[in-house]
Amino acid sequence: MDWGYINARIRGMKSRLLDHRTLDNLILQPDMDSLIAELEKTAYREDLIEAKGKYTGVTAVEYALRNNFVRTFRKVLDFSKEKEARLYISIFLHRWDVQNIKTILRGKNIHVTNEEIVDCLVPVGELDEATLTELVRQPDVKAVIDLLATWDIRWARPLTTAFPEFAKSGDLGMLECALDRFYYNDALQAVSAKGADNAKIRQVLSLEVDVVNIKTILRMVRDRIAPEDAQKFLLEGGQALDEKMIARVLVLPTIAEAAAMLSTTWYPTLHPTRYRFLATIPEDVLRAQKISVIEKQLERHLVREGVDSFLGDPLSVASLIGYFWAKYNEITNIRIISRCKTADFPVENLREELVYV
Amino acid sequence: MEQVKPTRMELMKKKAQIKLAEQGRDLLREKMDALIQEFFKILSSVSDSRDELDQISRAADLALMIAAATDDPVTLRSASFATRRSITVGISGKNIMGVPVPVIEKKRVSKSMLERGYGIIATSARIDETAERYEVELDLLIKLAETETAMRRLGAEIQMNRRRVNALEQILIPELRSQAKYIKNAIEEREREDLFRLKKVKSLLEKKKKKVREKKQQEAVSPG
Numbered sequence: 001m002d003w004g005y006i007n008a009r010i011r012g013m014k015s016r017l018l019d020h021r022t023l024d025n026l027i028l029q030p031d032m033d034s035l036i037a038e039l040e041k042t043a044y045r046e047d048l049i050e051a052k053g054k055y056t057g058v059t060a061v062e063y064a065l066r067n068n069f070v071r072t073f074r075k076v077l078d079f080s081k082e083k084e085a086r087l088y089i090s091i092f093l094h095r096w097d098v099q100n101i102k103t104i105l106r107g108k109n110i111h112v113t114n115e116e117i118v119d120c121l122v123p124v125g126e127l128d129e130a131t132l133t134e135l136v137r138q139p140d141v142k143a144v145i146d147l148l149a150t151w152d153i154r155w156a157r158p159l160t161t162a163f164p165e166f167a168k169s170g171d172l173g174m175l176e177c178a179l180d181r182f183y184y185n186d187a188l189q190a191v192s193a194k195g196a197d198n199a200k201i202r203q204v205l206s207l208e209v210d211v212v213n214i215k216t217i218l219r220m221v222r223d224r225i226a227p228e229d230a231q232k233f234l235l236e237g238g239q240a241l242d243e244k245m246i247a248r249v250l251v252l253p254t255i256a257e258a259a260a261m262l263s264t265t266w267y268p269t270l271h272p273t274r275y276r277f278l279a280t281i282p283e284d285v286l287r288a289q290k291i292s293v294i295e296k297q298l299e300r301h302l303v304r305e306g307v308d309s310f311l312g313d314p315l316s317v318a319s320l321i322g323y324f325w326a327k328y329n330e331i332t333n334i335r336i337i338s339r340c341k342t343a344d345f346p347v348e349n350l351r352e353e354l355v356y357v
Numbered sequence: 358m359e360q361v362k363p364t365r366m367e368l369m370k371k372k373a374q375i376k377l378a379e380q381g382r383d384l385l386r387e388k389m390d391a392l393i394q395e396f397f398k399i400l401s402s403v404s405d406s407r408d409e410l411d412q413i414s415r416a417a418d419l420a421l422m423i424a425a426a427t428d429d430p431v432t433l434r435s436a437s438f439a440t441r442r443s444i445t446v447g448i449s450g451k452n453i454m455g456v457p458v459p460v461i462e463k464k465r466v467s468k469s470m471l472e473r474g475y476g477i478i479a480t481s482a483r484i485d486e487t488a489e490r491y492e493v494e495l496d497l498l499i500k501l502a503e504t505e506t507a508m509r510r511l512g513a514e515i516q517m518n519r520r521r522v523n524a525l526e527q528i529l530i531p532e533l534r535s536q537a538k539y540i541k542n543a544i545e546e547r548e549r550e551d552l553f554r555l556k557k558v559k560s561l562l563e564k565k566k567k568k569v570r571e572k573k574q575q576e577a578v579s580p581g
Contacts, residue, residue: 062430099435099479102479103438106435106436106439107438109438109439110438110439119434121431122431171471171474172439172474173439173474173476176439177476177478180476215481216477218482219482223469223470223471225471229471290486292481292482292483292486294482296427335427336427339423340422343418343419343422353423
């Protein structure tokens with residue numbers, strides 16, 4: 001077992017995450033140039049120097065953040081020899097594979113130029129740059145799926161199954177939905193074996209499934225989508241919502257009622273008051289049907305739960321999970337700060353927009 | 358004035374022309390008043406729509422900025438690929454006081470979440486709200502394009518009418534009046550000359566008659 005070594009490295013990396021004072025300092029910078037100058041004093045220096053060679057301003061910062069995130073993942077993957085650690089990292093990296101395939105399919109569906117599609121790809125998952133480039137070269141959606149199937153890439157399975165429905169309706173959302181459902185099912189399947197580490201990863205994934213489902217339910221209720229249609233877009237594998245509860249929420253007429261009902265979800269053995277915060281959403285937000293505000297609360301909850309994994313057994317995958325969420329949180333915050341700086345957003349409003357500080 | 362024939366016929370023609378020009382001017386004035394009324398009606402709706410557009414545009418930009426900040430801009434661009442569609446609008450026309458203005462018939466640009474094309478599971482409500490705001494902005498822009506074009510055309514017509522009224526009022530009618538006056542003066546002058554001439558002839562004839570009468574009287578007084 002290698003957990004002691006992994007834990008020590010992860011804790012060392014965690015100590016280099018930006019603290020509240022540094023983030024506050026970034027918020028108070030008057031403009032983009034001084035923000036970049038401040039960021040260059042942190043662990044992002046190397047990525048920023050590289051990014052500044054290609055881009056300027058906020059684009060350079062975003063490029064650097066993306067690179068840094070990828071580099072961090074690769075670094076952790078390099079020193080993690082534990083099966084569970086590698087498994088969790090690969091589950092996390094698969095998100096980019098799914099995102100890249102979706103981007104290619106979307107681009108091919110409306111015949112965007114290959115250059116435009118390539119600009120939106122982040123080759124950090126299992127699908128490397130050469131594979132993605134070849135996929136981009138395909139003439140249409142069907143050819144992309146066929147090529148994935150020829151190469152026996154796992155993502156071809158859900159796409160091949162959902163393709164007839166797409167061919168009939170022309171609705172790309174069907175393919176995307178199948179891909180997303182497959183991602184979560186596949187990830188949960190990969191950690192279905194017994195063991196504390198697998199259980200921890202399952203717990204984090206289930207929490208994510210719950211949060212995604214709650215967001216989807218609220219969006220469905222707002223757009224008054226028929227419950228039988230809405231069911232197609234919900235993920236399996238969550239813990240907080242059972243089928244009965246989902247069916248009851250989907251028929252509610254307003255998101256205020258839906259949020260109220262979802263806030264009463266409780267599982268005595270797990271988290272008795274997990275979504276109680278949904279009942280405290282201000283009335284004007286519910287009346288204006290601003291799901292983004294509720295979404296922010298849900299994401300904050302998800303990140304907090306993820307980061308709290310640090311408090312778990314240090315000789316397990318828990319610290320790795322905690323670190324990834326903390327890093328994700330940091331990168332999102334820096335991105336929000338830099339975007340808000342570009343738009344001359346007042347500091348007070350910027351603090352409100354920061355999702356996870 | 359030299360081309361004008363100072364005849365009664367010409368005077369009558371000029372008077373008829375003046376009357377016609379005055380009638381035309383009055384009609385154009387009435388049309389202009391009606392156009393101005395229509396113009397102000399549209400203007401108030403355009404200025405309301407412009408204010409609304411400003412607000413919506415600001416809200417849309419803010420939503421976009423927040424979505425780009427929180428979700429990765431790459432994710433946002435990718436989602437935009439799924440929603441990129443062309444908008445079909447049909448353009449017909451209607452008449453406002455003889456001014457052809459366009460009527461844009463379009464389907465509502467605003468869509469439901471499922472109609473936008475991107476998958477729901479991995480996208481956020483922030484992206485929905487950004488798309489929603491831009492769709493509202495697009496709806497308003499198309500509406501504004503219709504009313505602003507109508508307003509611009511009405512404005513151009515009002516300006517053209519004003520120029521016509523001014524031309525009638527400042528140039529044509531005064532010129533016709535001065536021509537009529539010239540003809541009238543010329544005719545009066547001629548009448549006076551004729552009268553004078555007649556009087557002169559009459560006095561010459563009378564003098565002649567008087568001479569003949571005096572000669573006859575002298576012959577009668579001294580027959581030898």
